[in-house]
Every structure is written in C-alpha cells, then in structure tokens.
Amino acid sequence: MPQQAPQPPAQPTPPPQPVQSEPVIVLDPAHGGTDTGARGENGLTEKDVVLQIARVVREQLAQKGYRVVLTRDDDSNPSYDDRAGIANGYREVIFISLHVSSTGTPGTVRAYFDQFSTPVTAQALPAGPPGGKQAPPAQPQSTLVAWQEAQRPYVDVSHHLADLIQLQLAQSFSGSPSASSAAPVRTLRSVTAPAVAIEISSVASPADALAGSAALVAAAIARGVSALRPGAK
C-alpha cells in the first residue's frame, strides 16, 4: 500500500473578509422649481447654486472613482419622499443633501445630521378631555420601519459621518465649526442610510466664491466617506 506523502500542516483558513462594496453617493441639491430656497440680493438663488455645486461635486467624486447619483439634475423639485426614495433604492448608499443658507458668516460651512429622540408613547400623549375616551394602550413594536422615522436607526452613523466631513470642512473653510450639528432637517428624515446635510453660508456671497467652494466640499465629502468606510476610495 503506497504511503501517502506527509501532508504539510494545514494552514488555518483565514476568516472570510466581509465584502465591502463601494457605496453609491446620492447628492441632493436642495429645493428646485418654484421653491427657490434662500435668495441673495445679488439675484442668486439657492436652488441654482446648489445644482451647480452638486454637478461639480459629482465630477470631482466621479474622478475619485465614486458612483454618484443626483436627486435632480435640472430645475425640478422632487418631493422630500422622492429624494429619500432615490437613496433608499440602493443597498450601499450615502446621502448628502447640499444647501446654501441665507444667513451665517459668509465662507463657513456646516454639516448636519438628523435629530431624533425618544419616540412619543401613548403614555406621553395628552389624557384627553375629562370623561372622554382614554388613549389606547401602546401597540407592540412593529418590525416595520415607519417611513417618517426611517433615518432613526442611522442617526449614530450619520452623526459620525457628519463629524468626519465637518472636520475636513473646518480645515478648508476658516471659521467653520469643528464638530457637526444636530438639527431636524426634513430631507434627511426618511433616508435609510448614513445621511448628512451640508449648508454653505451664504447665498449673499459672490457667485464665483460659492462655485469655488464646490471642489473643497467635494474633497471633504470624499475624505469623510473614506474615513467612514476604510475600504472605500
């Protein structure tokens, strides 16, 4: 019986590495159509400025290898839900809403994450008129995610991403805060992914200054996303 050659000791099988797919970056130029957003005395409107900035940011991020989708690429005004729906259609996605304010120190930029706190329970609701019906007992928690609350499970990761982006913004835009801010931004509420709003101050700035800020915002987003997902670009 032929002897089998001694087998080399089996190498321990490395644990399977999670496959980190590249996230799609959904850029959301705020407002549009009849909703102009902030208006400057110089005639600039937020809806036009953010679309221009979004196109530059898309180009810059695409050059870095990211797949970028815009919620609008013209003067349309998708509903908040339609904007969220575009992002929610992708498995791996990061949602960035772009804004230009009408106030604030010109040349500063802020990153926001959505702000939620404890859901309102039946016990917290008003007792109702005397003699009236009592509030019904709290229903068991459903596993379905309420559309209006879709961002809630992602608030921590959105906060982290907003901080990472804000850190980059603070280096590029002097006078900007070093930490991100929490605010109930409507357009973030129904996004089932890390979601951040970036607001540039302000629409009163010269048009070329605002356009010039697009490349710096793009770089901040790219670095923030890379830091959040080390496997990304």
Add this chain to the structure above:
Amino acid sequence: MTRAMKIVIAVLVIAVVIGFVSLSPLRRRIQRLRESRGVEEQARHAVLAPPISTPTDVTVKAQIFWAAGPDRVAPVEVNLPLSADPVERSRQLLQTLIANPPSDAQRTLPADTTVSGFYILPDGTAIADFSDSLSSETPSGILSEELAVNSIARTLEANVAGLRRLKILIHGQEVDTLAGNLDLSGFFDLNSAPAPAQASSAQSVAQPIAPLSGNGLRTKQSSNH
C-alpha cells in the same frame, strides 16, 4: 500747469466739498427713514397684536432669547409684566420676542408674525400657532430656521414652568417645514436633558442661560403624524 487743468482741479475740489457737505444731511435722512420704519412697524404690530394685559400681571425680569450673532441666540433680561396664567404668560413672552428685539440684527422672527393661538395640554405640551408670515418671511436655511425655532423654544423654556415640549403650527395647520428645511412635523423638547447621542456633539448641548448655537434645539419626532 495749464489753465484747463487748473479749472478741472478746481471743479474736482468743489465737487468733493459739496459731497462732504451733502453727506451729513443724507445720513440724517437715512437715519430718519430707519426710525420711521421702526415706528411704522410698531404701529402695525400694535394693531395686529395689541399688548396682552391680565389681572395677575406682575413685572418680572424675563429672559428673552434673541439672536447674538449669525448662528446663536442668547438671553436678554427684560422687565416685563407677565401673567400668572401660563397660556397668557407664553403669549406675552412671544409677543415681546416678535415685537421688541433690541435691534434689527437681533431679530429672530419676522416682524409681521402674530401669535394666533397658544394652548397647553395636560401633559405639558405647548402648542404655539403662528400666522403665515412666520413661514413665508423667515429666511430659508437650516441655520436661520433653527435660530427662529430656538428663540421661541428657549424663551418659553426659561420663563414658563411646567412645559415639556413644543409643537409649532402655522395658521392652525401642521406643516412639513418652517421655511423649506427645518422639520416642524415633530415636537421640540423643553426643560429636558438632551438625548445622550446628541450630548456627545459639543455644540448640541443646550445651556439654559449661556448663548446657544442654532443647534441647541432638541426635537422629539412623533410617529403619529
């Protein structure tokens, strides 16, 4: 120097002198226009929202949160006759917040805004109903809308006991946003500590007296809207 040049220089000197002379009256006219605009504004407000007076009014030092820069509000102490009734007291405070900012730069709410209604539910929920102009005249932007809501929330929080949360209505209706950005479909927490996740952000920790950044807001989203 030719005669023509001398004439040109003389004309320029005269023009400069005339400019200086006319500058001062021009400034005075601008100042008068500004003052008259303020008077008109106050007169309009007196008609739209006459001062509220109740039998239980006692003059106290109230803290009204007006803008203290482009991105924060801070309290200003004002001697105000305030009612013992929390609903009337809240209306008096909001009227003062709207009508009497120390300067235009400190204004957080549009001058034409009126408080159409104010209610307090048994669980401490305050419902403030404002006229359309709060929505239509507040400058659109996350920062400016935060500043407006923050000034309302902090002013009520600092001067009316027992309020737990705030709901803002516009013309009696729940609206999606204040001016295109800030979500008004939920509630804003009053007199409660911010959630731990929010507290870790250095700028989202609201102090009751210290100047507050726009993001000192604390919200509570309701799932039943």
